[in-house]
Amino acid sequence: MIRNLALICLMVFVLAGCGGSKPANVLQPNEAGRLTIYSTTDTEIFRPVIADFNTLYPRVVINYVELDSAPLNERVLDEHRGNTVQSDIIFSTAMDMQVKLVNDGLAARHVSANADNLPDWAQWRHEAFGLTFEPVVMLYNPRLLGSRRVPQSRADLAHMLAADPQFWQGRIGTYDIGQSSVGYLLATQDARQSSEFGALGKVMGSRGVRTYAKTSELIADIETGRIAFGYNVLGSYAKRRIAAGGNLKIIYPQDYTLAIVRTAVIPKRAPNPRSAHTFLEYLISIRGQNILARNSFLSAARSELGGAYGRIGITGSDIGPLRPIPLGPGLMTYLDRQKKDRFIANWQAMTGSGERPPLLQPDQAKN
């Protein structure tokens, strides 16, 4: 009788302890498959990752569709509404939109040991996965700035912009948050994190800040000297340009440095779910993370590849606190229709006021 009781107890505990990790539904290495990726990441940047994946799974044919984050999100939602889902996996820097997809119940679960090893902020519900950990920096053209002091924080920047209107007028650029989803995400995070944000916005506005829908255009304009300084630039893109020989310098703001997390979501109704799970599992594996970091200049999310500062290639003493934007329901706040409209309207009112002199010509940009 005691033995029976012990057995029952054991069974109860075992059953209660069940529901741990089950192996993801993945492809065999030599299995043929198709995979459609919707991504906001430049095809060029992602190419090494796909190439490496294809050495492991040579018979998976990958269709990589590059889109801006807002149209990408619209397309995904449209496809869901029309029940014509074509994407197997979605990568986007618009973390808030990815979170919303999960919250709306459109994402599939992915459970694996690799997923459990991601940092807390890089994973939500086992449905949204942060692949990278990319600091958001200030970027400048050293040739244009010359011997001027380099601002080290937002307050510093605001002060400098206010102090020297003649130099800065029309020479600072940032995202157009009405068009760039990443820009909007970063601006809302700034608004949340920094008390200086309003002041900075105002002074940038009066210096005739130029706004860009695409990161690459913003960086290109700084590199070529059309403008001198970029605020809230994706560090990974900048580093890639620097590695390619671009004359650019990065500032990690001392007050705090945001880091965005490029987020992957597998749609629940993905046509090739096994390919999608295989690819996601590859991306969050140590191998995939290494390729992302070394070959694509997208610093890895997994802490096994070094400390937070080491992963983005700097020593901790150089910069202030790193603040990765955590994946979670809080991100949906700024997607609220009313809130978003008002935020963008405020931002545009704040930044659209200043006069904008014509862009400098690259050949004129000599100081």
Next chain:
Amino acid sequence: MNIFARSRSLRRSLLRQMTGLFLGGMAVLYWAASSYASIAADRSFDRLLAGSALSIAESLTVTAEGVRVDIPYSALDMLAAAPDDRVFYRVVAPGGGTVTGYTDLPAFETLVRGRGNRGADSEEYFDAVYRGEPVRFVVLGRQSANLAQKGWTWIQLGQTRNARDALARELLIQALIPIGLMTVLALVVLWFGIGQSLRPLDNLRAELVAKDPSDLSPIKASVPDEVAPLVDGMNGFMDRLEGNIRFLQDFIANTAHQLRTPLSALIVQLQLVERGTINDRAHGLKVANRSAKKLGRLIDQLLGDALIGHRSHLGRSENFDLKKMIARAVRDTVSMMEDHDIRFSCQLAEAPFLGDHVVIEEAVKNLIHNALTHGHRDGQAVEILLERNSEAYQITVMDRGSGIAPDFLQTAFERFKSGNSETGGAGLGLSIVRQAIEHQRGSVAITNRAGGGTCVALVLPLS
């Protein structure tokens, strides 16, 4: 010698009952713990949900153009305390239109109907399935004072139940682990505790096994209070057994003595007749015949005594008619002893009685026989009366014999005490009568009659 029947082990039956009790208790505790756990989990997460809804409510502004909401980041971010739960909200304007948020959330209107009259703005909770998952919702109302937007603005905020259910499960397991361990521990303690408690019984058994069969002295083993009555009972039983054995031994010794005397006399008389040493053979045989009859009578009485003793152990009882029974006893006795006059008088048409008729008949026969043997003189009749009052029957047997010596009246009913040594009764008769009547809850009394003779009265109570 096992004092418990093999099929019923105290240990097993105790353990079975206790296990049943514990399992039943566990089931009740499981139910209680699980409902408590889900209430506790709901309560703690409801507070969070309400806090979030409140902070949204704080951001409401109602103007003539409509309701404006500025969802605070913290409102949704605080819900990330439940890290894996989805969050849904909407704000409903007084007209019923969704201002912002998920337009297709489950309706809550029935829940808050009539709230406008009550004016209370406390929150309401409900569960519903939304987008394929169970969701806990809170609804919070704010009454607007703006004339253009009169009425209630509602904030509906929902969160999936993963964290709640996980917390409830955790609470439940936390509660069940000690309960389970306690149950196992209790059963183990019980298993050994029963053995410990039953050890005195084993000692008792050992003492009984070691006891000499003739040793009826009280049991000396020390036993717990619960078993003491059993030992007392056994000691009492052995005490009575010892008394009975002593009585039987006395009885056998007496009987043997009583039988030996007339038997020896009979043998001597017969030897004399055989050898022809006595001249008058006929006289010798007559004497021997008398001795044999006396012996037969004695054996009769001894058997009667044994019969009554046996019957009194059986405790039989039946309905019969006393009148008929006495008539039968008279008939039987007279047929055995010729030439006697017995008068039986009874005014009752019938005399129903509940008792052992064999025992009572034996008693009556004994009395008649006594009366005929000792009280028969000069052709005087033996009289028998059967009367009845409200409480009892009385049977009176009267003779005109020599009576009983006054000294002997006290001891007339004891065994082997005969009041009349001349006629040579063995002294069993009256003792049998008393034993028989007392066994029927009756009483017997003997008196000397005025004018000579004895009167024996049997009283048999009706109930």
